[in-house]
Amino acid sequence: AQSVTQPDIHITVSEGASLELRCNYSYGATPYLFWYVQSPGQGLQLLLKYFSGDTLVQGIKGFEAEFKRSQSSFNLRKPSVHWSDAAEYFCAVDGGAGSNYKLTFGKGTLLTVNP
Amino acid sequence: EPEVTQTPSHQVTQMGQEVILRCVPISNHLYFYWYRQILGQKVEFLVSFYNNEISEKSEIFDDQFSVERPDGSNFTLKIRSTKLEDSAMYFCASSARGNQPQHFGDGTRLSIL
Numbered sequence: 001a002q003s004v005t006q007p008d009i010h011i012t013v014s015e016g017a018s019l020e021l022r023c024n025y026s027y028g029a030t031p032y033l034f035w036y037v038q039s040p041g042q043g044l045q046l047l048l049k050y051f052s053g054d055t056l057v058q059g060i061k062g063f064e065a066e067f068k069r070s071q072s073s074f075n076l077r078k079p080s081v082h083w084s085d086a087a088e089y090f091c092a093v094d095g096g097a098g099s100n101y102k103l104t105f106g107k108g109t110l111l112t113v114n115p
Numbered sequence: 116e117p118e119v120t121q122t123p124s125h126q127v128t129q130m131g132q133e134v135i136l137r138c139v140p141i142s143n144h145l146y147f148y149w150y151r152q153i154l155g156q157k158v159e160f161l162v163s164f165y166n167n168e169i170s171e172k173s174e175i176f177d178d179q180f181s182v183e184r185p186d187g188s189n190f191t192l193k194i195r196s197t198k199l200e201d202s203a204m205y206f207c208a209s210s211a212r213g214n215q216p217q218h219f220g221d222g223t224r225l226s227i228l
Binding site: 032034036041042043044045046049051090092094096097099100101102103104105106107108 | 119121146148150156157158159160163165170171173206208210213214216217218219220221222
């Protein structure tokens with residue numbers, strides 16, 4: 001069965017600092033991988049996705065993520081964090097047709113940005 | 116940009132009552148999903164729906180739960196007899212095709228008293 005681990009429950013960074021949020025997945029084949037962001041009281045907004053091809057994917061709001069098959073990781077990065085990036089971030093894996101495309105989420109990482 | 120809309124944003128219901136959560140997926144999407152997030156926990160898959168039938172459901176989605184697409188636009192989740200542990204945020208999502216990203220609504224916060 002597919003699973004996702006986000007080792008960091010809460011991360012605090014200063015505005016302007018770089019950011020890396022970790023995500024490890026377990027899945028038997030090449031996964032579809034996603035990062036979603038959730039601001040308080042809001043739904044889940046898609047930041048970026050990996051389906052195949054180039055292992056470095058660009059998303060919205062200046063985020064990028066790198067798929068590393070050897071490490072079963074899909075870490076999210078941003079070179080310079082803005083105060084508006086404070087939110088909860090979820091990594092998710094899609095099991096494909098075999099699981100009818102259901103998403104399995106990690107527990108999330110709460111990002112706090114200090115001024 | 117088209118979006119998934121959910122109503123109501125907050126539903127308060129007595130234990131044992133029936134509740135219906137409503138969703139309007141993006142209009143040209145064909146795959147529909149419900150997820151839930153209990154406070155402080157991760158987002159969990161409930162059910163997927165395609166071609167007017169359930170294609171996958173989790174063990175959470177027991178006989179008390181049902182989904183329906185009563186017309187060309189709405190997608191509903193019904194809980195027949197609510198329990199305290201059904202209190203959660205419920206998210207609807209849709210995708211154009213199965214292997215396309217899922218777009219989520221803002222959720223319905225369900226509080227069972």
